[in-house]
Each structure stands twice: as structure tokens, then as C-alpha cells.
Amino acid sequence: MHLYLIRHGQSYVNLKDWADGNVDAGLTPLGQRQAAALAAWLPTVLPHIDALYASTMQRARETAAPLAAAYGCPILWDDRLREIGNNRWDHSAFPPEELPRTYPDYWASERPFATMTPLTPGGETFMHFRTRVGLFIEELVECCRGKAIVAVCHGGVVEAAFDHIFNIGPWRRCEVWHHNTGVTHFEYVEHPRRETWRLHYHNRVDHLRGIE
Secondary structure, three states: OEEEEEEOOOEHHHOOOOOOOOOOOOEOHHHHHHHHHHHHHHHHHOOOOOEEEEOOOHHHHHHHHHHHHHHOOOEEEOHHHOOOOOEEOOOOEOOHHHOOOOOOOOOOOOOOOOEOOOOOOOEOEHHHHHHHHHHHHHHHHHHOOOOEEEEEEOHHHHHHHHHHHOOOOOOOOOOOOOOOOOEEEEEEOOOOOOOOEEEEEEEEOHHHOOOO
16 A cells, blocks of 8 residues: 655644634645645656545645546545544544634643643543544555555644654654645555565655745
């Protein structure tokens, strides 16, 4: 299985001067250009995909839509691909009217077993978040061997995928950073007595040349 994880395009919540907290905002004009450029480029290096998954958050929806049009395929919406802190501890998504607006003053990996939504009951911890991302990945391993899967998600989801695939403990030692619409390519392989995952590349942004 080839798994392509793609961070969404630039959203309003990514802007340095954004002061409205955690809301389900869409893409900025730059983010829309990034998504369009991604959809024009990815089929040139990956002509066929078997499934396109996406987070149900607006910035991921707007990034996935041009890809779905380019490939002529449906989008499989999955709440497990939402950014950290936007789901409950049981992995279900907060509805828009209940979305936690603020995160705690500690970094998620600093206190991996503490809630990420101290002002909103029932919120997930960093480990709940990593579990839901891991469940998504392991489900793909079972159902999609030999297939090419694209998943439009969030920066935190890509980091959690690294933690899961590299078998990192609760307290990580390295952050994994990536650009908006950066592409990460993992391959699941089944060789006896060898690693079961290969990282082909991370944060590939060929499509962004000249648009920023």
C-alpha cells in the first residue's frame, strides 16, 4: 500500500495575526491557489489512486475538492483525520457549535495524557488523538494492500502518523514540520524480518514553485 498524506492549504487559522481562536475556517486565497496547484500537479506524478480520504474540517474539504475533480473520484470523509483537539475522547467530532475555541497553555506532546480542551468537557488528549490516527492507518493496512491511498488532513495528523509508523513513545523528541499542501509518501511492505514501512519522501512541494 502506498499512503500519501497531504496537509491542507493555508487556512485563516494558520495566519500569524489570527485572533479568533480555533474555528472551522476555510482556505485563504493563497490556500486556494495551493490546492489548485496541488490538484494540477499530483496526477502527473501519481496518475491513479484507489481512494481519496479527507478530514471533515472545512480547510481540508476545500483542499480535497480540486483533487477529487482532478481524479474523478469521490471523497471519503473521515473524522479521524481531523486536527488534534477537534474531537472528543471517543474520537467523535465536535459539532461546529460546540467546537473548542481555545487550547491549553501547554504543548500537546509536553503533557500527552492531559486534555487538549480544558474548557470543554469530553475533549481528547494527545494520546487519544494518536490512537485515532493509528486506527485509521491500521484499517488501511487491512483493507487496502496493494492500493494507492491519498488522505488530505492536518499537520498534527501527519505528525501522529510519523509517531505511529516509527513506533514513538508518548513523549516524542522531534517535531515533524511541513508546508501547507506538502505531500508525504509512506509505503507499507511485507518483507519477512524487515521493517514494514518505508518513507519515500516528506513535505514535497514541487507544485508550489512560483505561486507564493
